[in-house]
Amino acid sequence: MSEVEPWSLIYKKIYVLGAGAVGCYFGGMLARTHHDVTFIARPERAKVLNEAGLEMDCKSFHETIAVKASTELSILSDADLLLLSVKSLDTERTIAQVQSILPSKAVILSLQNGVANIDVASKVVANPIYAAVVYVAAGMIAHRTVKHHGRGELLIGNPSQVNDQDDQYLQGICALFEGAGVPCSITPQIKRDMWLKFLVNCSFNAISGIGQIPYGEMVKSPEIVKLIEEITKEFLAIAALEDVNITMSEAVAINASIATTMVTQVSSTAQDLARGKMTEIDFLNGYIVDLGKRYGIATPFNESVHALVKMLESQIK
Structure with a gap:
Protein backbone atom coordinates (compact mmCIF):
# COMPACT_ATOMS: atom_id res chain seq x y z
CA MET A 1 0.00 0.00 0.00
CA SER A 2 1.17 3.55 -0.72
CA GLU A 3 2.49 5.55 2.22
CA VAL A 4 0.52 8.62 1.09
CA GLU A 5 -2.90 7.19 0.33
CA PRO A 6 -3.08 3.56 1.48
CA TRP A 7 -6.89 3.57 1.39
CA SER A 8 -7.04 4.48 -2.32
CA LEU A 9 -5.64 1.07 -3.26
CA ILE A 10 -8.16 -0.80 -1.13
CA TYR A 11 -11.43 1.12 -1.18
CA LYS A 12 -12.00 2.61 -4.61
CA LYS A 13 -15.69 1.69 -4.98
CA ILE A 14 -17.73 2.54 -1.89
CA TYR A 15 -21.42 1.81 -1.46
CA VAL A 16 -23.80 2.96 1.27
CA LEU A 17 -26.54 0.39 1.82
CA GLY A 18 -29.24 2.17 3.79
CA ALA A 19 -29.38 5.87 2.90
CA GLY A 20 -30.78 7.21 6.15
CA ALA A 21 -29.27 9.92 8.32
CA VAL A 22 -26.22 7.89 9.40
CA GLY A 23 -25.52 6.48 5.94
CA CYS A 24 -25.98 9.85 4.27
CA TYR A 25 -23.80 11.67 6.80
CA PHE A 26 -20.79 9.36 6.59
CA GLY A 27 -21.26 8.58 2.89
CA GLY A 28 -21.68 12.29 2.26
CA MET A 29 -18.45 13.12 4.08
CA LEU A 30 -16.61 10.65 1.81
CA ALA A 31 -18.34 11.94 -1.34
CA ARG A 32 -17.51 15.51 -0.31
CA THR A 33 -13.81 14.61 -0.50
CA HIS A 34 -14.26 13.12 -3.99
CA HIS A 35 -14.37 9.41 -3.17
CA ASP A 36 -16.44 7.19 -5.46
CA VAL A 37 -19.53 6.72 -3.30
CA THR A 38 -22.92 5.37 -4.41
CA PHE A 39 -25.98 5.37 -2.18
CA ILE A 40 -28.42 2.44 -2.42
CA ALA A 41 -31.78 3.98 -1.58
CA ARG A 42 -35.49 3.72 -2.12
CA PRO A 43 -36.73 5.10 -5.48
CA GLU A 44 -37.91 8.51 -4.22
CA ARG A 45 -34.66 9.25 -2.36
CA ALA A 46 -32.44 7.89 -5.13
CA LYS A 47 -34.20 10.10 -7.71
CA VAL A 48 -33.86 13.26 -5.63
CA LEU A 49 -30.23 12.59 -4.71
CA ASN A 50 -29.30 12.03 -8.35
CA GLU A 51 -31.13 15.12 -9.55
CA ALA A 52 -30.46 17.64 -6.77
CA GLY A 53 -27.53 16.24 -4.76
CA LEU A 54 -27.12 15.65 -1.04
CA GLU A 55 -27.49 18.76 1.08
CA MET A 56 -25.30 18.58 4.19
CA ASP A 57 -26.40 21.09 6.81
CA CYS A 58 -23.57 20.46 9.27
CA LYS A 59 -22.17 22.18 12.32
CA SER A 60 -19.05 23.37 10.48
CA PHE A 61 -20.28 23.69 6.87
CA HIS A 62 -23.40 23.81 4.70
CA GLU A 63 -22.94 22.40 1.19
CA THR A 64 -24.74 20.49 -1.50
CA ILE A 65 -22.71 17.51 -2.71
CA ALA A 66 -23.20 15.93 -6.13
CA VAL A 67 -23.73 12.22 -5.43
CA LYS A 68 -24.71 8.99 -7.16
CA ALA A 69 -27.67 6.93 -6.00
CA SER A 70 -29.33 3.75 -7.20
CA THR A 71 -32.13 1.38 -6.28
CA GLU A 72 -30.32 -1.62 -7.78
CA LEU A 73 -28.47 -4.07 -5.55
CA SER A 74 -26.79 -5.58 -8.63
CA ILE A 75 -24.32 -2.68 -8.83
CA LEU A 76 -22.67 -3.96 -5.65
CA SER A 77 -20.80 -6.49 -7.80
CA ASP A 78 -17.72 -4.24 -7.92
CA ALA A 79 -17.84 -3.08 -4.28
CA ASP A 80 -14.61 -2.62 -2.32
CA LEU A 81 -16.29 -1.25 0.81
CA LEU A 82 -19.92 -1.56 1.88
CA LEU A 83 -21.16 0.79 4.58
CA LEU A 84 -24.06 -1.15 6.08
CA SER A 85 -26.52 1.26 7.63
CA VAL A 86 -29.89 -0.47 7.26
CA LYS A 87 -32.05 -0.88 10.34
CA SER A 88 -31.14 -3.83 12.55
CA LEU A 89 -34.47 -5.49 11.81
CA ASP A 90 -33.48 -5.55 8.11
CA THR A 91 -29.92 -6.91 8.50
CA GLU A 92 -30.52 -10.61 7.86
CA ARG A 93 -32.86 -10.05 4.90
CA THR A 94 -30.62 -7.42 3.31
CA ILE A 95 -27.39 -9.40 3.66
CA ALA A 96 -29.14 -12.46 2.21
CA GLN A 97 -30.18 -10.37 -0.80
CA VAL A 98 -26.62 -9.18 -1.52
CA GLN A 99 -24.79 -12.38 -0.57
CA SER A 100 -24.53 -13.64 -4.16
CA ILE A 101 -23.72 -10.17 -5.55
CA LEU A 102 -20.93 -8.93 -3.27
CA PRO A 103 -17.43 -9.87 -4.47
CA SER A 104 -15.31 -11.78 -1.96
CA LYS A 105 -12.90 -8.82 -1.78
CA ALA A 106 -15.62 -6.50 -0.45
CA VAL A 107 -15.21 -5.36 3.16
CA ILE A 108 -18.36 -4.61 5.17
CA LEU A 109 -18.48 -1.95 7.89
CA SER A 110 -21.60 -2.00 10.05
CA LEU A 111 -22.70 1.50 11.10
CA GLN A 112 -25.78 0.10 12.85
CA ASN A 113 -27.31 0.31 16.29
CA GLY A 114 -27.35 -2.70 18.58
CA VAL A 115 -24.77 -5.41 19.27
CA ALA A 116 -26.08 -8.39 17.25
CA ASN A 117 -25.67 -7.24 13.63
CA ILE A 118 -22.14 -8.57 13.08
CA ASP A 119 -23.15 -12.03 14.27
CA VAL A 120 -26.29 -11.98 12.12
CA ALA A 121 -24.44 -10.90 8.97
CA SER A 122 -21.49 -13.26 9.54
CA LYS A 123 -23.82 -16.24 9.40
CA VAL A 124 -24.84 -15.26 5.86
CA VAL A 125 -21.66 -13.97 4.16
CA ALA A 126 -17.97 -14.85 4.40
CA ASN A 127 -16.77 -11.30 3.69
CA PRO A 128 -14.74 -9.47 6.34
CA ILE A 129 -17.26 -7.64 8.55
CA TYR A 130 -16.22 -5.00 11.06
CA ALA A 131 -18.13 -3.01 13.63
CA ALA A 132 -18.28 0.76 13.85
CA VAL A 133 -19.46 2.45 17.01
CA VAL A 134 -21.15 5.58 15.70
CA TYR A 135 -21.52 8.77 17.69
CA VAL A 136 -23.30 11.29 15.49
CA ALA A 137 -26.42 13.37 16.03
CA ALA A 138 -28.10 13.67 12.65
CA GLY A 139 -31.48 13.42 10.99
CA MET A 140 -32.91 13.53 7.48
CA ILE A 141 -35.11 16.39 6.32
CA ALA A 142 -37.17 15.19 3.35
CA HIS A 143 -35.11 13.09 0.92
CA ARG A 144 -31.92 15.03 0.40
CA THR A 145 -30.92 17.01 3.49
CA VAL A 146 -28.81 15.74 6.37
CA LYS A 147 -29.22 17.96 9.43
CA HIS A 148 -26.16 17.50 11.65
CA HIS A 149 -26.73 18.30 15.34
CA GLY A 150 -23.32 17.33 16.70
CA ARG A 151 -20.39 14.96 16.99
CA GLY A 152 -19.57 12.55 14.15
CA GLU A 153 -16.80 10.19 15.19
CA LEU A 154 -16.27 6.47 14.63
CA LEU A 155 -14.65 3.72 16.65
CA ILE A 156 -14.00 0.62 14.56
CA GLY A 157 -12.77 -2.89 15.21
CA ASN A 158 -13.27 -6.61 14.89
CA PRO A 159 -15.37 -8.19 17.67
CA SER A 160 -13.38 -11.39 17.00
CA GLN A 161 -9.62 -11.66 17.29
CA VAL A 162 -7.79 -9.30 14.91
CA ASN A 163 -5.21 -10.79 12.51
CA ASP A 164 -2.77 -9.00 10.18
CA GLN A 165 -5.29 -8.85 7.33
CA ASP A 166 -7.92 -7.36 9.63
CA ASP A 167 -5.43 -4.77 10.84
CA GLN A 168 -4.66 -3.73 7.25
CA TYR A 169 -8.36 -3.43 6.39
CA LEU A 170 -9.11 -1.46 9.56
CA GLN A 171 -6.18 0.90 9.06
CA GLY A 172 -7.40 1.51 5.51
CA ILE A 173 -10.90 2.36 6.77
CA CYS A 174 -9.46 4.72 9.39
CA ALA A 175 -7.30 6.50 6.81
CA LEU A 176 -10.29 6.78 4.48
CA PHE A 177 -12.49 8.51 7.05
CA GLU A 178 -9.74 10.60 8.62
CA GLY A 179 -8.92 11.92 5.15
CA ALA A 180 -12.57 12.95 4.84
CA GLY A 181 -12.59 14.87 8.10
CA VAL A 182 -14.27 12.13 10.16
CA PRO A 183 -12.46 11.29 13.42
CA CYS A 184 -11.92 7.51 13.32
CA SER A 185 -9.85 5.20 15.49
CA ILE A 186 -9.32 1.47 15.86
CA THR A 187 -10.19 0.06 19.25
CA PRO A 188 -8.99 -3.32 20.53
CA GLN A 189 -12.03 -3.48 22.83
CA ILE A 190 -14.72 -2.97 20.22
Missing part, protein backbone atom coordinates in the same frame (compact mmCIF):
# COMPACT_ATOMS: atom_id res chain seq x y z
CA LYS A 191 -17.20 -5.28 21.97
CA ARG A 192 -17.05 -3.15 25.11
CA ASP A 193 -17.32 0.06 23.08
CA MET A 194 -20.31 -1.39 21.24
CA TRP A 195 -22.00 -2.12 24.55
CA LEU A 196 -21.28 1.41 25.81
CA LYS A 197 -23.03 2.81 22.73
CA PHE A 198 -25.75 0.18 23.16
CA LEU A 199 -26.27 1.52 26.70
CA VAL A 200 -26.87 4.99 25.30
CA ASN A 201 -29.37 3.60 22.79
CA CYS A 202 -31.24 1.76 25.53
CA SER A 203 -31.16 4.76 27.88
CA PHE A 204 -32.37 7.38 25.41
CA ASN A 205 -33.95 6.00 22.23
CA ALA A 206 -37.23 4.62 23.53
CA ILE A 207 -37.95 7.55 25.87
CA SER A 208 -37.17 10.07 23.13
CA GLY A 209 -39.46 8.11 20.81
CA ILE A 210 -42.34 7.83 23.25
CA GLY A 211 -42.20 11.54 24.09
CA GLN A 212 -40.96 12.80 20.69
CA ILE A 213 -38.48 14.79 22.73
CA PRO A 214 -34.77 15.68 22.23
CA TYR A 215 -32.10 14.41 24.59
CA GLY A 216 -31.42 17.77 26.22
CA GLU A 217 -35.08 18.19 27.17
CA MET A 218 -35.36 14.63 28.49
CA VAL A 219 -32.79 15.14 31.24
CA LYS A 220 -34.52 18.27 32.54
CA SER A 221 -37.15 15.97 34.06
CA PRO A 222 -36.09 14.36 37.38
CA GLU A 223 -38.51 11.50 36.72
CA ILE A 224 -36.91 10.74 33.36
CA VAL A 225 -33.42 10.95 34.87
CA LYS A 226 -34.56 8.37 37.43
CA LEU A 227 -36.00 6.16 34.68
CA ILE A 228 -32.72 6.31 32.75
CA GLU A 229 -30.88 5.31 35.93
CA GLU A 230 -33.12 2.26 36.47
CA ILE A 231 -32.84 1.19 32.80
CA THR A 232 -29.06 1.51 33.18
CA LYS A 233 -28.91 -0.65 36.31
CA GLU A 234 -30.76 -3.46 34.53
CA PHE A 235 -28.56 -3.04 31.45
CA LEU A 236 -25.34 -3.31 33.46
CA ALA A 237 -26.51 -6.50 35.16
CA ILE A 238 -27.15 -8.10 31.75
CA ALA A 239 -23.91 -6.74 30.27
CA ALA A 240 -21.88 -8.38 33.05
CA LEU A 241 -23.44 -11.73 32.19
CA GLU A 242 -22.32 -11.14 28.59
CA ASP A 243 -18.73 -10.64 29.84
CA VAL A 244 -18.91 -6.87 29.42
CA ASN A 245 -18.10 -5.07 32.65
CA ILE A 246 -19.12 -1.43 32.80
CA THR A 247 -19.17 0.45 36.10
CA MET A 248 -22.12 2.56 37.14
CA SER A 249 -19.92 5.66 37.18
CA GLU A 250 -18.82 4.96 33.58
CA ALA A 251 -22.44 4.46 32.56
CA VAL A 252 -23.58 7.68 34.23
CA ALA A 253 -20.75 9.60 32.55
CA ILE A 254 -21.46 8.36 29.03
CA ASN A 255 -25.22 8.93 29.43
CA ALA A 256 -24.51 12.46 30.66
CA SER A 257 -22.20 13.15 27.73
CA ILE A 258 -24.94 12.28 25.24
CA ALA A 259 -27.38 14.70 26.86
CA THR A 260 -24.82 17.52 26.69
CA THR A 261 -23.25 16.87 23.26
CA MET A 262 -26.47 15.99 21.43
CA VAL A 263 -28.86 18.42 23.11
CA THR A 264 -31.20 18.96 20.15
CA GLN A 265 -31.13 15.40 18.80
CA VAL A 266 -34.18 13.16 18.86
CA SER A 267 -33.48 9.43 18.66
CA SER A 268 -33.71 7.32 15.53
CA THR A 269 -36.61 5.59 17.28
CA ALA A 270 -38.39 8.93 17.57
CA GLN A 271 -37.66 9.72 13.92
CA ASP A 272 -39.00 6.33 12.80
CA LEU A 273 -42.21 6.68 14.80
CA ALA A 274 -42.77 10.23 13.54
CA ARG A 275 -42.55 8.92 9.97
CA GLY A 276 -44.86 5.98 10.64
CA LYS A 277 -42.05 3.43 10.34
CA MET A 278 -41.21 0.40 12.43
CA THR A 279 -38.33 0.91 14.88
CA GLU A 280 -35.31 -1.05 16.05
CA ILE A 281 -36.69 -1.37 19.58
CA ASP A 282 -36.57 -5.19 19.54
CA PHE A 283 -32.80 -4.92 19.01
CA LEU A 284 -32.37 -2.28 21.73
CA ASN A 285 -34.35 -2.53 24.99
CA GLY A 286 -36.09 -5.60 23.58
CA TYR A 287 -32.74 -7.36 23.27
CA ILE A 288 -32.00 -6.62 26.95
CA VAL A 289 -35.43 -8.02 27.85
CA ASP A 290 -34.72 -11.19 25.85
CA LEU A 291 -31.32 -11.65 27.50
CA GLY A 292 -32.93 -11.06 30.88
CA LYS A 293 -35.36 -13.90 30.23
CA ARG A 294 -32.49 -16.13 29.12
CA TYR A 295 -30.51 -15.39 32.29
CA GLY A 296 -33.47 -15.27 34.67
CA ILE A 297 -32.93 -11.57 35.44
CA ALA A 298 -35.90 -9.24 35.83
CA THR A 299 -35.81 -6.16 33.57
CA PRO A 300 -39.08 -4.32 34.33
CA PHE A 301 -37.89 -0.84 33.30
CA ASN A 302 -36.56 -2.01 29.95
CA GLU A 303 -39.72 -4.07 29.51
CA SER A 304 -41.88 -1.00 30.15
CA VAL A 305 -40.29 1.27 27.54
CA HIS A 306 -40.10 -1.63 25.08
CA ALA A 307 -43.82 -2.30 25.55
CA LEU A 308 -44.73 1.37 25.07
CA VAL A 309 -42.79 1.63 21.80
CA LYS A 310 -44.40 -1.63 20.61
CA MET A 311 -47.79 -0.08 21.41
CA LEU A 312 -46.92 2.96 19.27
CA GLU A 313 -45.71 0.67 16.48
CA SER A 314 -49.04 -1.16 16.56
CA GLN A 315 -50.73 2.08 15.45
CA ILE A 316 -48.65 2.24 12.27
CA LYS A 317 -50.77 1.51 9.22
Whole structure:
Protein backbone atom coordinates (compact mmCIF):
# COMPACT_ATOMS: atom_id res chain seq x y z
CA MET A 1 0.00 0.00 0.00
CA SER A 2 1.17 3.55 -0.72
CA GLU A 3 2.49 5.55 2.22
CA VAL A 4 0.52 8.62 1.09
CA GLU A 5 -2.90 7.19 0.33
CA PRO A 6 -3.08 3.56 1.48
CA TRP A 7 -6.89 3.57 1.39
CA SER A 8 -7.04 4.48 -2.32
CA LEU A 9 -5.64 1.07 -3.26
CA ILE A 10 -8.16 -0.80 -1.13
CA TYR A 11 -11.43 1.12 -1.18
CA LYS A 12 -12.00 2.61 -4.61
CA LYS A 13 -15.69 1.69 -4.98
CA ILE A 14 -17.73 2.54 -1.89
CA TYR A 15 -21.42 1.81 -1.46
CA VAL A 16 -23.80 2.96 1.27
CA LEU A 17 -26.54 0.39 1.82
CA GLY A 18 -29.24 2.17 3.79
CA ALA A 19 -29.38 5.87 2.90
CA GLY A 20 -30.78 7.21 6.15
CA ALA A 21 -29.27 9.92 8.32
CA VAL A 22 -26.22 7.89 9.40
CA GLY A 23 -25.52 6.48 5.94
CA CYS A 24 -25.98 9.85 4.27
CA TYR A 25 -23.80 11.67 6.80
CA PHE A 26 -20.79 9.36 6.59
CA GLY A 27 -21.26 8.58 2.89
CA GLY A 28 -21.68 12.29 2.26
CA MET A 29 -18.45 13.12 4.08
CA LEU A 30 -16.61 10.65 1.81
CA ALA A 31 -18.34 11.94 -1.34
CA ARG A 32 -17.51 15.51 -0.31
CA THR A 33 -13.81 14.61 -0.50
CA HIS A 34 -14.26 13.12 -3.99
CA HIS A 35 -14.37 9.41 -3.17
CA ASP A 36 -16.44 7.19 -5.46
CA VAL A 37 -19.53 6.72 -3.30
CA THR A 38 -22.92 5.37 -4.41
CA PHE A 39 -25.98 5.37 -2.18
CA ILE A 40 -28.42 2.44 -2.42
CA ALA A 41 -31.78 3.98 -1.58
CA ARG A 42 -35.49 3.72 -2.12
CA PRO A 43 -36.73 5.10 -5.48
CA GLU A 44 -37.91 8.51 -4.22
CA ARG A 45 -34.66 9.25 -2.36
CA ALA A 46 -32.44 7.89 -5.13
CA LYS A 47 -34.20 10.10 -7.71
CA VAL A 48 -33.86 13.26 -5.63
CA LEU A 49 -30.23 12.59 -4.71
CA ASN A 50 -29.30 12.03 -8.35
CA GLU A 51 -31.13 15.12 -9.55
CA ALA A 52 -30.46 17.64 -6.77
CA GLY A 53 -27.53 16.24 -4.76
CA LEU A 54 -27.12 15.65 -1.04
CA GLU A 55 -27.49 18.76 1.08
CA MET A 56 -25.30 18.58 4.19
CA ASP A 57 -26.40 21.09 6.81
CA CYS A 58 -23.57 20.46 9.27
CA LYS A 59 -22.17 22.18 12.32
CA SER A 60 -19.05 23.37 10.48
CA PHE A 61 -20.28 23.69 6.87
CA HIS A 62 -23.40 23.81 4.70
CA GLU A 63 -22.94 22.40 1.19
CA THR A 64 -24.74 20.49 -1.50
CA ILE A 65 -22.71 17.51 -2.71
CA ALA A 66 -23.20 15.93 -6.13
CA VAL A 67 -23.73 12.22 -5.43
CA LYS A 68 -24.71 8.99 -7.16
CA ALA A 69 -27.67 6.93 -6.00
CA SER A 70 -29.33 3.75 -7.20
CA THR A 71 -32.13 1.38 -6.28
CA GLU A 72 -30.32 -1.62 -7.78
CA LEU A 73 -28.47 -4.07 -5.55
CA SER A 74 -26.79 -5.58 -8.63
CA ILE A 75 -24.32 -2.68 -8.83
CA LEU A 76 -22.67 -3.96 -5.65
CA SER A 77 -20.80 -6.49 -7.80
CA ASP A 78 -17.72 -4.24 -7.92
CA ALA A 79 -17.84 -3.08 -4.28
CA ASP A 80 -14.61 -2.62 -2.32
CA LEU A 81 -16.29 -1.25 0.81
CA LEU A 82 -19.92 -1.56 1.88
CA LEU A 83 -21.16 0.79 4.58
CA LEU A 84 -24.06 -1.15 6.08
CA SER A 85 -26.52 1.26 7.63
CA VAL A 86 -29.89 -0.47 7.26
CA LYS A 87 -32.05 -0.88 10.34
CA SER A 88 -31.14 -3.83 12.55
CA LEU A 89 -34.47 -5.49 11.81
CA ASP A 90 -33.48 -5.55 8.11
CA THR A 91 -29.92 -6.91 8.50
CA GLU A 92 -30.52 -10.61 7.86
CA ARG A 93 -32.86 -10.05 4.90
CA THR A 94 -30.62 -7.42 3.31
CA ILE A 95 -27.39 -9.40 3.66
CA ALA A 96 -29.14 -12.46 2.21
CA GLN A 97 -30.18 -10.37 -0.80
CA VAL A 98 -26.62 -9.18 -1.52
CA GLN A 99 -24.79 -12.38 -0.57
CA SER A 100 -24.53 -13.64 -4.16
CA ILE A 101 -23.72 -10.17 -5.55
CA LEU A 102 -20.93 -8.93 -3.27
CA PRO A 103 -17.43 -9.87 -4.47
CA SER A 104 -15.31 -11.78 -1.96
CA LYS A 105 -12.90 -8.82 -1.78
CA ALA A 106 -15.62 -6.50 -0.45
CA VAL A 107 -15.21 -5.36 3.16
CA ILE A 108 -18.36 -4.61 5.17
CA LEU A 109 -18.48 -1.95 7.89
CA SER A 110 -21.60 -2.00 10.05
CA LEU A 111 -22.70 1.50 11.10
CA GLN A 112 -25.78 0.10 12.85
CA ASN A 113 -27.31 0.31 16.29
CA GLY A 114 -27.35 -2.70 18.58
CA VAL A 115 -24.77 -5.41 19.27
CA ALA A 116 -26.08 -8.39 17.25
CA ASN A 117 -25.67 -7.24 13.63
CA ILE A 118 -22.14 -8.57 13.08
CA ASP A 119 -23.15 -12.03 14.27
CA VAL A 120 -26.29 -11.98 12.12
CA ALA A 121 -24.44 -10.90 8.97
CA SER A 122 -21.49 -13.26 9.54
CA LYS A 123 -23.82 -16.24 9.40
CA VAL A 124 -24.84 -15.26 5.86
CA VAL A 125 -21.66 -13.97 4.16
CA ALA A 126 -17.97 -14.85 4.40
CA ASN A 127 -16.77 -11.30 3.69
CA PRO A 128 -14.74 -9.47 6.34
CA ILE A 129 -17.26 -7.64 8.55
CA TYR A 130 -16.22 -5.00 11.06
CA ALA A 131 -18.13 -3.01 13.63
CA ALA A 132 -18.28 0.76 13.85
CA VAL A 133 -19.46 2.45 17.01
CA VAL A 134 -21.15 5.58 15.70
CA TYR A 135 -21.52 8.77 17.69
CA VAL A 136 -23.30 11.29 15.49
CA ALA A 137 -26.42 13.37 16.03
CA ALA A 138 -28.10 13.67 12.65
CA GLY A 139 -31.48 13.42 10.99
CA MET A 140 -32.91 13.53 7.48
CA ILE A 141 -35.11 16.39 6.32
CA ALA A 142 -37.17 15.19 3.35
CA HIS A 143 -35.11 13.09 0.92
CA ARG A 144 -31.92 15.03 0.40
CA THR A 145 -30.92 17.01 3.49
CA VAL A 146 -28.81 15.74 6.37
CA LYS A 147 -29.22 17.96 9.43
CA HIS A 148 -26.16 17.50 11.65
CA HIS A 149 -26.73 18.30 15.34
CA GLY A 150 -23.32 17.33 16.70
CA ARG A 151 -20.39 14.96 16.99
CA GLY A 152 -19.57 12.55 14.15
CA GLU A 153 -16.80 10.19 15.19
CA LEU A 154 -16.27 6.47 14.63
CA LEU A 155 -14.65 3.72 16.65
CA ILE A 156 -14.00 0.62 14.56
CA GLY A 157 -12.77 -2.89 15.21
CA ASN A 158 -13.27 -6.61 14.89
CA PRO A 159 -15.37 -8.19 17.67
CA SER A 160 -13.38 -11.39 17.00
CA GLN A 161 -9.62 -11.66 17.29
CA VAL A 162 -7.79 -9.30 14.91
CA ASN A 163 -5.21 -10.79 12.51
CA ASP A 164 -2.77 -9.00 10.18
CA GLN A 165 -5.29 -8.85 7.33
CA ASP A 166 -7.92 -7.36 9.63
CA ASP A 167 -5.43 -4.77 10.84
CA GLN A 168 -4.66 -3.73 7.25
CA TYR A 169 -8.36 -3.43 6.39
CA LEU A 170 -9.11 -1.46 9.56
CA GLN A 171 -6.18 0.90 9.06
CA GLY A 172 -7.40 1.51 5.51
CA ILE A 173 -10.90 2.36 6.77
CA CYS A 174 -9.46 4.72 9.39
CA ALA A 175 -7.30 6.50 6.81
CA LEU A 176 -10.29 6.78 4.48
CA PHE A 177 -12.49 8.51 7.05
CA GLU A 178 -9.74 10.60 8.62
CA GLY A 179 -8.92 11.92 5.15
CA ALA A 180 -12.57 12.95 4.84
CA GLY A 181 -12.59 14.87 8.10
CA VAL A 182 -14.27 12.13 10.16
CA PRO A 183 -12.46 11.29 13.42
CA CYS A 184 -11.92 7.51 13.32
CA SER A 185 -9.85 5.20 15.49
CA ILE A 186 -9.32 1.47 15.86
CA THR A 187 -10.19 0.06 19.25
CA PRO A 188 -8.99 -3.32 20.53
CA GLN A 189 -12.03 -3.48 22.83
CA ILE A 190 -14.72 -2.97 20.22
CA LYS A 191 -17.20 -5.28 21.97
CA ARG A 192 -17.05 -3.15 25.11
CA ASP A 193 -17.32 0.06 23.08
CA MET A 194 -20.31 -1.39 21.24
CA TRP A 195 -22.00 -2.12 24.55
CA LEU A 196 -21.28 1.41 25.81
CA LYS A 197 -23.03 2.81 22.73
CA PHE A 198 -25.75 0.18 23.16
CA LEU A 199 -26.27 1.52 26.70
CA VAL A 200 -26.87 4.99 25.30
CA ASN A 201 -29.37 3.60 22.79
CA CYS A 202 -31.24 1.76 25.53
CA SER A 203 -31.16 4.76 27.88
CA PHE A 204 -32.37 7.38 25.41
CA ASN A 205 -33.95 6.00 22.23
CA ALA A 206 -37.23 4.62 23.53
CA ILE A 207 -37.95 7.55 25.87
CA SER A 208 -37.17 10.07 23.13
CA GLY A 209 -39.46 8.11 20.81
CA ILE A 210 -42.34 7.83 23.25
CA GLY A 211 -42.20 11.54 24.09
CA GLN A 212 -40.96 12.80 20.69
CA ILE A 213 -38.48 14.79 22.73
CA PRO A 214 -34.77 15.68 22.23
CA TYR A 215 -32.10 14.41 24.59
CA GLY A 216 -31.42 17.77 26.22
CA GLU A 217 -35.08 18.19 27.17
CA MET A 218 -35.36 14.63 28.49
CA VAL A 219 -32.79 15.14 31.24
CA LYS A 220 -34.52 18.27 32.54
CA SER A 221 -37.15 15.97 34.06
CA PRO A 222 -36.09 14.36 37.38
CA GLU A 223 -38.51 11.50 36.72
CA ILE A 224 -36.91 10.74 33.36
CA VAL A 225 -33.42 10.95 34.87
CA LYS A 226 -34.56 8.37 37.43
CA LEU A 227 -36.00 6.16 34.68
CA ILE A 228 -32.72 6.31 32.75
CA GLU A 229 -30.88 5.31 35.93
CA GLU A 230 -33.12 2.26 36.47
CA ILE A 231 -32.84 1.19 32.80
CA THR A 232 -29.06 1.51 33.18
CA LYS A 233 -28.91 -0.65 36.31
CA GLU A 234 -30.76 -3.46 34.53
CA PHE A 235 -28.56 -3.04 31.45
CA LEU A 236 -25.34 -3.31 33.46
CA ALA A 237 -26.51 -6.50 35.16
CA ILE A 238 -27.15 -8.10 31.75
CA ALA A 239 -23.91 -6.74 30.27
CA ALA A 240 -21.88 -8.38 33.05
CA LEU A 241 -23.44 -11.73 32.19
CA GLU A 242 -22.32 -11.14 28.59
CA ASP A 243 -18.73 -10.64 29.84
CA VAL A 244 -18.91 -6.87 29.42
CA ASN A 245 -18.10 -5.07 32.65
CA ILE A 246 -19.12 -1.43 32.80
CA THR A 247 -19.17 0.45 36.10
CA MET A 248 -22.12 2.56 37.14
CA SER A 249 -19.92 5.66 37.18
CA GLU A 250 -18.82 4.96 33.58
CA ALA A 251 -22.44 4.46 32.56
CA VAL A 252 -23.58 7.68 34.23
CA ALA A 253 -20.75 9.60 32.55
CA ILE A 254 -21.46 8.36 29.03
CA ASN A 255 -25.22 8.93 29.43
CA ALA A 256 -24.51 12.46 30.66
CA SER A 257 -22.20 13.15 27.73
CA ILE A 258 -24.94 12.28 25.24
CA ALA A 259 -27.38 14.70 26.86
CA THR A 260 -24.82 17.52 26.69
CA THR A 261 -23.25 16.87 23.26
CA MET A 262 -26.47 15.99 21.43
CA VAL A 263 -28.86 18.42 23.11
CA THR A 264 -31.20 18.96 20.15
CA GLN A 265 -31.13 15.40 18.80
CA VAL A 266 -34.18 13.16 18.86
CA SER A 267 -33.48 9.43 18.66
CA SER A 268 -33.71 7.32 15.53
CA THR A 269 -36.61 5.59 17.28
CA ALA A 270 -38.39 8.93 17.57
CA GLN A 271 -37.66 9.72 13.92
CA ASP A 272 -39.00 6.33 12.80
CA LEU A 273 -42.21 6.68 14.80
CA ALA A 274 -42.77 10.23 13.54
CA ARG A 275 -42.55 8.92 9.97
CA GLY A 276 -44.86 5.98 10.64
CA LYS A 277 -42.05 3.43 10.34
CA MET A 278 -41.21 0.40 12.43
CA THR A 279 -38.33 0.91 14.88
CA GLU A 280 -35.31 -1.05 16.05
CA ILE A 281 -36.69 -1.37 19.58
CA ASP A 282 -36.57 -5.19 19.54
CA PHE A 283 -32.80 -4.92 19.01
CA LEU A 284 -32.37 -2.28 21.73
CA ASN A 285 -34.35 -2.53 24.99
CA GLY A 286 -36.09 -5.60 23.58
CA TYR A 287 -32.74 -7.36 23.27
CA ILE A 288 -32.00 -6.62 26.95
CA VAL A 289 -35.43 -8.02 27.85
CA ASP A 290 -34.72 -11.19 25.85
CA LEU A 291 -31.32 -11.65 27.50
CA GLY A 292 -32.93 -11.06 30.88
CA LYS A 293 -35.36 -13.90 30.23
CA ARG A 294 -32.49 -16.13 29.12
CA TYR A 295 -30.51 -15.39 32.29
CA GLY A 296 -33.47 -15.27 34.67
CA ILE A 297 -32.93 -11.57 35.44
CA ALA A 298 -35.90 -9.24 35.83
CA THR A 299 -35.81 -6.16 33.57
CA PRO A 300 -39.08 -4.32 34.33
CA PHE A 301 -37.89 -0.84 33.30
CA ASN A 302 -36.56 -2.01 29.95
CA GLU A 303 -39.72 -4.07 29.51
CA SER A 304 -41.88 -1.00 30.15
CA VAL A 305 -40.29 1.27 27.54
CA HIS A 306 -40.10 -1.63 25.08
CA ALA A 307 -43.82 -2.30 25.55
CA LEU A 308 -44.73 1.37 25.07
CA VAL A 309 -42.79 1.63 21.80
CA LYS A 310 -44.40 -1.63 20.61
CA MET A 311 -47.79 -0.08 21.41
CA LEU A 312 -46.92 2.96 19.27
CA GLU A 313 -45.71 0.67 16.48
CA SER A 314 -49.04 -1.16 16.56
CA GLN A 315 -50.73 2.08 15.45
CA ILE A 316 -48.65 2.24 12.27
CA LYS A 317 -50.77 1.51 9.22
